[in-house]
Amino acid sequence: MVAKGTLLGDARSKAAELAECISQIASDRSEAAFEVLFRYFAPRIKSYCLRLGADASGAEEITQEAMVSIWRNAGQFDPKKASPSTWIFTIARNLSIDRFRKSRRPQFDPDDPALVPEDQQPPDRLLETVETEEKVRTIMQSLSPNERNVLMLAFYENLSHSEISRQLGIPVGTVKSRIRLAFAKIRSTLEAKDGADR
Amino acid sequence: MTINFHLSNDILLRYSSGTLDEASSLLVATHLALCPHCRTRNALADSLGGYLLDSIEATPVSPDMIDAVLAQVRNDAPPPATKPPSDAAAAAVIPQPLRTYLGGDIDALQWKRLAPRIHQIPIETADRRSKARLLRFQSGLKVPSHGHNGRELTLVLAGSLCDRDAVLFRGDISETDERTEHQPHAGPGDDCICLAVTDAPLRFNSMFARLLQPLFGI
Numbered sequence: 001m002v003a004k005g006t007l008l009g010d011a012r013s014k015a016a017e018l019a020e021c022i023s024q025i026a027s028d029r030s031e032a033a034f035e036v037l038f039r040y041f042a043p044r045i046k047s048y049c050l051r052l053g054a055d056a057s058g059a060e061e062i063t064q065e066a067m068v069s070i071w072r073n074a075g076q077f078d079p080k081k082a083s084p085s086t087w088i089f090t091i092a093r094n095l096s097i098d099r100f101r102k103s104r105r106p107q108f109d110p111d112d113p114a115l116v117p118e119d120q121q122p123p124d125r126l127l128e129t130v131e132t133e134e135k136v137r138t139i140m141q142s143l144s145p146n147e148r149n150v151l152m153l154a155f156y157e158n159l160s161h162s163e164i165s166r167q168l169g170i171p172v173g174t175v176k177s178r179i180r181l182a183f184a185k186i187r188s189t190l191e192a193k194d195g196a197d198r
Numbered sequence: 199m200t201i202n203f204h205l206s207n208d209i210l211l212r213y214s215s216g217t218l219d220e221a222s223s224l225l226v227a228t229h230l231a232l233c234p235h236c237r238t239r240n241a242l243a244d245s246l247g248g249y250l251l252d253s254i255e256a257t258p259v260s261p262d263m264i265d266a267v268l269a270q271v272r273n274d275a276p277p278p279a280t281k282p283p284s285d286a287a288a289a290a291v292i293p294q295p296l297r298t299y300l301g302g303d304i305d306a307l308q309w310k311r312l313a314p315r316i317h318q319i320p321i322e323t324a325d326r327r328s329k330a331r332l333l334r335f336q337s338g339l340k341v342p343s344h345g346h347n348g349r350e351l352t353l354v355l356a357g358s359l360c361d362r363d364a365v366l367f368r369g370d371i372s373e374t375d376e377r378t379e380h381q382p383h384a385g386p387g388d389d390c391i392c393l394a395v396t397d398a399p400l401r402f403n404s405m406f407a408r409l410l411q412p413l414f415g416i
Binding site: 034046063106107118 | 211213218219220223224226227228230232237241242244245246247248250251252253254255256257258259260263267268270271274292294296297299325369
């Protein structure tokens, strides 16, 4: 279910390659770069949609829509703020909510005059988002495959503890303790970041 | 403005995974507009989604899909160079996307009287799992003591709200669940305006309040 964890260095160079492809689509409308992105992401987006409960044709439609949206919005991708996978995850997620849940996911508008801006940040602050994102990845890779599996079911499919327990054939108590452990590790990352600006 | 009461990790992770209901997501988005600190945490929660997308299995897509996508985008007009100007004056009190849901900023709102010294505006959402409403309490007003059958999220937008030994100001969040019994009251000074989201009817403790509950619809 979960691909074997790659070394962090591989993940970093893969992310850099994909980010370069997005910027080539934005600057040159490069179809070759798009093909690289497509080969990597389209089959993953399709899996994501299937996990959310889409049927095969619905998953294909969302995947196609997501890939169109990636092309059209490539100029808005900011590699300082998110990795390509994170940016594309948010695109696929938003399309899925519109389509499958017939619901909306309200989002703040970064250009809203009522938005409270960041305090004056030290100049290295921009680097931090990407670094912290890497830290989250390191933590995820330190989880056992079992812990990661449970987390994926909870995060992607919103299954209840008892549904996960049935699907994986493990006791509910084990599901709960795995989720608790995985969340505790992630939380410590989220909160280590918090401390300073509270 | 310093915000002291933030979104919980649970709510943030559910918002990020896309599983949170629309009304609660509206409250989360409104808080994010006011809270740079939680915007950073939200970006981290999204990165978890990115990680999971990297580690998910690959399911083959139809071999024609890439050509279909390219055919669709090849004739795109170049994107507009500038974004359309924002609809709001520089002094908007209510952040987006809440302003759109309400149809205007604070001065344009059509308040409905709910009880003496309490006004409300119910907010329409397509998703019926939960209800959002804007509430306005006159200063000093005590909300009848109540418990909850489900979760209640409150975001203060103006004035202040005293709840269980804490004082909440603009941007602050209060999250209660079925174990919470509380009697919040509006602080002194300006009216307290807050966005409240409930996923189940409140459970009022006094007989009087319980009798009125079906009338108020809360």
